[in-house]
Amino acid sequence: MPSDQQSEHSDQPVDELDAKLLLLLTDEPRLGVLECSRRLGVARGTVQARLDRLVERGVLTGFPPAVDLGAMGYGLTAFATVEIAQGRRAEVCEGLAAISEVCEVHATTGQGDLFVRMVARSNADLQRVVDHIVDVPHVRRLSTSIALSTPVPPRVRPLLERVKGRPPK
Amino acid sequence: MPSDQQSEHSDQPVDELDAKLLLLLTDEPRLGVLECSRRLGVARGTVQARLDRLVERGVLTGFPPAVDLGAMGYGLTAFATVEIAQGRRAEVCEGLAAISEVCEVHATTGQGDLFVRMVARSNADLQRVVDHIVDVPHVRRLSTSIALSTPVPPRVRPLLERVKGRPPK
DNA sequence: AATTCACAGGACAATTTGTATAGTGATCTA
DNA sequence: TAGATCACTATACAAATTGTCCTGTGAATT
Numbered sequence: 001m002p003s004d005q006q007s008e009h010s011d012q013p014v015d016e017l018d019a020k021l022l023l024l025l026t027d028e029p030r031l032g033v034l035e036c037s038r039r040l041g042v043a044r045g046t047v048q049a050r051l052d053r054l055v056e057r058g059v060l061t062g063f064p065p066a067v068d069l070g071a072m073g074y075g076l077t078a079f080a081t082v083e084i085a086q087g088r089r090a091e092v093c094e095g096l097a098a099i100s101e102v103c104e105v106h107a108t109t110g111q112g113d114l115f116v117r118m119v120a121r122s123n124a125d126l127q128r129v130v131d132h133i134v135d136v137p138h139v140r141r142l143s144t145s146i147a148l149s150t151p152v153p154p155r156v157r158p159l160l161e162r163v164k165g166r167p168p169k
Numbered sequence: 170m171p172s173d174q175q176s177e178h179s180d181q182p183v184d185e186l187d188a189k190l191l192l193l194l195t196d197e198p199r200l201g202v203l204e205c206s207r208r209l210g211v212a213r214g215t216v217q218a219r220l221d222r223l224v225e226r227g228v229l230t231g232f233p234p235a236v237d238l239g240a241m242g243y244g245l246t247a248f249a250t251v252e253i254a255q256g257r258r259a260e261v262c263e264g265l266a267a268i269s270e271v272c273e274v275h276a277t278t279g280q281g282d283l284f285v286r287m288v289a290r291s292n293a294d295l296q297r298v299v300d301h302i303v304d305v306p307h308v309r310r311l312s313t314s315i316a317l318s319t320p321v322p323p324r325v326r327p328l329l330e331r332v333k334g335r336p337p338k
Numbered sequence: 339a340a341t342t343c344a345c346a347g348g349a350c351a352a353t354t355t356g357t358a359t360a361g362t363g364a365t366c367t368a
Numbered sequence: 369t370a371g372a373t374c375a376c377t378a379t380a381c382a383a384a385t386t387g388t389c390c391t392g393t394g395a396a397t398t
Binding site: 012013014022025026029030057058060061062063065066067069070071072074077079089090093096099100101102103104105106108109110113114117119145146147148149150151152153154155158160161162 | 243268269321329
Binding site: 342345351353355356366 | 369370372373375376377378379380381382384385386387390391392397
């Protein structure tokens with residue numbers, strides 16, 4: 001028997017209405033609860049309840065402002081694979097986190113390596129950032145590659161759209 | 170009374186007040202214009218104008234709902250480096266975009282390769298997704314690694330915070 | 339010196355939100 | 369099978385917020 005669960009059966013974390021709501025908000029995030037209810041053809045209370053539950057379940061974590069770093073002057077995005085000294089991940093991550101231009105770090109399988117996404121204002125600036133990373137203690141090797149384009153920008157949409165296809169009985 | 174005085178160089182896409190506003194919204198994205206103006210100690214019209222200008226300049230692109238894929242059942246995140254046949258990038262990207270689990274694709278320097286971020290429900294599911302990718306025409310080689318943890322989740326904060334420090338050098 | 343800008347501060351109507359309450363059908367439970 | 373729940377519709381109302389428009393004041397630009 002699995003661990004704790006309030007209603008382990010039927011309930012998938014997100015049903016079709018939830019998905020529709022999330023898709024609607026994806027397209028027009030500033031919509032209010034009332035407007036959402038109108039668009040979805042349900043009562044306002046329902047939308048309110050759904051939203052609350054999505055937040056409760058941790059599915060919807062918020063509505064952070066999407067800032068275009070390019071428009072802010074950081075026109076370059078680069079990825080780096082970082083090889084580090086065994087057992088020093090925490091320290092290295094701390095060092096990386098201290099670098100403003102480091103926008104994301106993942107620990108990945110492979111050889112206990114880290115994967116880093118960073119931005120820079122120019123090639124020269126990227127050089128500086130890379131040097132900064134290399135200077136982080138316990139960083140052994142750094143392999144950088146620059147993003148030339150982003151054919152598929154970060155998205156969740158398809159996953160949400162697929163929920164629609166679920167047996168709405 | 171202390172008024173603003175550093176707007177002479179309209180070159181900077183984001184000034185300190187803009188950054189503060191974005192940071193505030195980063196922390197509490199559902200705040201309304203009025204509440205923002207109170208927190209920042211400026212007039213409501215100012216906040217409204219700033220927000221409009223940020224959108225105009227393309228810095229603020231919206232407030233998309235942040236969906237936690239983990240909470241939705243996609244507990245696995247993986248990255249893949251994809252080697253493709255010369256000159257087939259567009260086709261391959263199209264094929265990748267058609268896979269729901271593919272959440273992001275970048276074309277990178279290196280060897281005209283692609284970098285892919287994807288999610289899956291389980292290891293078995295990941296296998297399926299990977300197979301799917303390999304099946305995309307013109308995909309030559311695929312090197313996958315799983316994200317074990319995310320020491321630094323996607324962030325913009327440090328870059329915004331730095332704006333506060335006035336024209337650096 | 340004149341003009342333009344960004345911002346503070348205020349005013350007003352229309353809309354939205356926060357919160358309740360009642361009614362209905364479907365599902366779960368003892 | 370008779371309750372008890374649960375999710376949703378439909379309403380209601382006060383309080384708060386939004387969309388606009390205006391005035392006045394410094395500071396920067398011309």
